[in-house]
Amino acid sequence: MQQFAHIFSYRSALIGVDEIELGTDSDEAAALFKVILDDLIKRGHKVVVTTHHKRLAALMADRDDVELMAAVYDEEARRPTYEFIQGIIGKSYAFETASRYGIANSLVNEAKKVYGDNSEKLSLLIERGSQLERELKQKHKAVDEKLETLQKRELALKEQKEELHRELQKQKAELKREYDLAINEAKKAARGGDVKEIHRAMNAANKKLPREQKESIQREVTFNVGDEVKYHSQSGTIVAMKGKNEAIIEVNGMKVRVKTKHLKHTKIVKQKPRTDLKLNVTKKAGLKCDLHGMRADEATEVLDKFLNDALINGWDEVIVYHGIGTGKLSYAVKEFLKQHPRVKGFEDAPQHMGGFGAKVVHL
Known part of the structure; x- marks a missing residue:
């Protein structure tokens, strides 16, 4: 205890303490040394402590900057393996060690009876509680990391949404500008009073209007010569094919070359054998x-x-x-x-x- 009193005057030291609670009541020592170790850690010291008492280990287990390590004991050979398991509170193995050093088995068994099953169960509960607490902290850490990732994604989506909104507002402003320009052209034509000039100005204004972007729909439809088709509001007959994508149709005596994607079938007319008289007219x-x-x-x-x-x-x-x-x-x-x-x-x-x-x- 006197040595501990001198340690407080140092900072950032490496301190090793073996069997920290010897020489005093274990419960009182656990509370006292828990506070001492907290203060030493706060001062920047690195502390390595060995102890058989689970009370102190359980009190220190709730700190994130404290690492618990349990020594592994070979119960069959009744000797330590000098290996360690991280994250749990180890058993004392006092009875096994006494047997290894030659204490009569009858005395060891009697000591176990005095210690009692409840104390043994309490030790196991302390060990298990410490382990569960550390597992819970690890899970909390994983949940916090996932939550941080989700928050970053949410922020990225929010920024993307705002960017799309800005782009939409920009396009709306451009669209309004184009419509205003077309309307001004139309008003200018209306003020002229000349009917012919009004029509020409209206055509010019119509060209300045933004064109609607229509997505073309591909149809698996075939056309042949002789098919009766509809082109816009007019009906006609296919008189020639220019590949699969173009056809020449006859409407009211006029031949027009059109895209087949603009045609619709009305009735398919099968070609019959006939004699044609060709005139150079x-x-x-x-x-x-x-x-x-x-x-x-x-x-x-x-x-x-x-x-x-x-x-x-x-x-x-x-x-x-x-x-x-x-x-x-x-x-x-x-x-x-x-x-x-x-x-x-x-x-x-x-x-x-x-x-x-x-x-x-x-x-």
């Missing part, structure tokens, strides 16, 4: 727009809307009837077609489709 036909009897300004307005509808529906060739008359309407139609940005070209229709009184327009 040039035939061009298309969707019809009849402008007979209209004034020039009225006709150009109707023609502009007709061409826009044809473009939306995917037609690449249409026919416009204007008649011959005085030539004013024919001149107005030609001038309008020359200025239209989506018209690739036009020419007079064949004689059987109107001749000089109609125009075949290529879009």
Whole structure:
């Protein structure tokens, strides 16, 4: 005890104590030396203690910075193995050691009776309690680590959610900007008052609108020549195939090259053997727009809307009837077609489709 009194004046020392509780009551010594060891550890000392008394070991077992080690004893050979097991409180083996040193077995057995089964069970309970406490701490540590991992994942998901929200707000702002730009173009056209200019400005505004991204759906459908199909709102017949992905259909006398993914079957017509008479007659036909009897300004307005509808529906060739008359309407139609940005070209229709009184327009 006097030596312990001098140790408190040092810091960060390596201290070894053998049989720490000898010479005093074990319960009182356990409480006293528990407090002393706590203070020494607090001062930064490294302490190695050997003891046979389980009370002190049980009191120190609740510290995370204390490591328990039990000496292994070979009960058959009745001698120590000088090996250790970490994490548990060992047995004293006092009776086995007494027998090994020659104490009569009758005396050892009598001592066991005096010690009693309850004391032996109490020692086992102390050992088991210490072991369970350490196992519980290890499990708590594992749970804390998992909880920390889950919290990190939760934080990462939260950051990802916030990043997606920021990206969504950015896209919404860009979308609003594009719509505002298109609306301003439309308002600018409306203020102009000219019907033709309004249509042109509206087309320009429509181009500035963001296009909807539609996911194409692959269909396992085959098409053959002669199949009756539907293309948008028009019905027609397949007259030729250009591979698996394209077909030429005839709608109201006009041939249009389209993607097969835009076609739907209405009825399959089986080809029957027949005799065809081929004539060298040039035939061009298309969707019809009849402008007979209209004034020039009225006709150009109707023609502009007709061409826009044809473009939306995917037609690449249409026919416009204007008649011959005085030539004013024919001149107005030609001038309008020359200025239209989506018209690739036009020419007079064949004689059987109107001749000089109609125009075949290529879009």
